[in-house]
Amino acid sequence: MTEVRLEPMTEDEYKPWRAEAEAHYARSAVASGQSEQDAARAAADTYARLLPGEFDTPGNHFWYAYDGDRRVGFLWIKVDHSTAFVHNVAVEAGLRRRGYGRAIMLAAERWCHDNGLTRMSLHVFAHNTGARALYEQLGFAETGRNMAKAL
Template identity: 70%
Template sequence: MTEVRLEPMTADQYKPWRADAEAHYTRSVIATGRTPQDAAREAAETYTRLLPDEAATPGHHIWHAYDGNRRIGFLWVKVTDQEAFVYNVAVEPGLRRQGYGRAIMQAAERWCHANAITRIGLRVFAHNTGARSLYEELGYVETSRNMAKDL
């Protein structure tokens, strides 16, 4: 696998990315047992709260990832002090299960090292077993666990 490079999203790229990212988040929330309406509301509220100034929100870095000239996915990271938090990472649908998720996360780690960031965290939905497995293989450890019960 070649090293991927991260390029900041342009303003023109941000709008369609945001719509797709919110839709994906909505589907993930639905998979936890929430109604489609509640999930869509949560996704919209979350993205509005986290990115009030859209791609220009201070501390947030939103990149497309490339293998050569081919766009293979994206990465969204927030940095505070010497810690980064991955809010979203994805590989283009037709390119999944080919090592690009790993390559994007390794690019994130290289960027963090280059910017004196000493810790990187993330949250992953319990139902996303593929991502959980990848993160464990990359050395991430579980730091907390959310649980719920429908009544």
């Protein structure tokens, strides 16, 4: 099984990551049925709300994941009391379907355990069937469901 190590992002690394993460969120919202304009606005509003202090927003942790010297992905979680909420996790585009997503999530679980956290939660877009299957395999259970209808 693949293992990765999590290395905290620096503030300089955070800046380009933040721009790409927001753009990725907007693309996922478009894939879920929002217009490009609405998705871009929603992504900007969401990131502004979640990270009002940007890199220094309390409770937020940002890592790059490495396999040896190769960067394979990233992870962003927010800790609130005893729960870690996975806001964003991804594997580099050319390295997907090789076990790195699972490895990053397992590294996150170890970090949570080591830091006394007792619960992990996350949101996944419904169209992302690969991620949904992975999270279910890792023991995540659905706790709610958003639904929409295009008019």
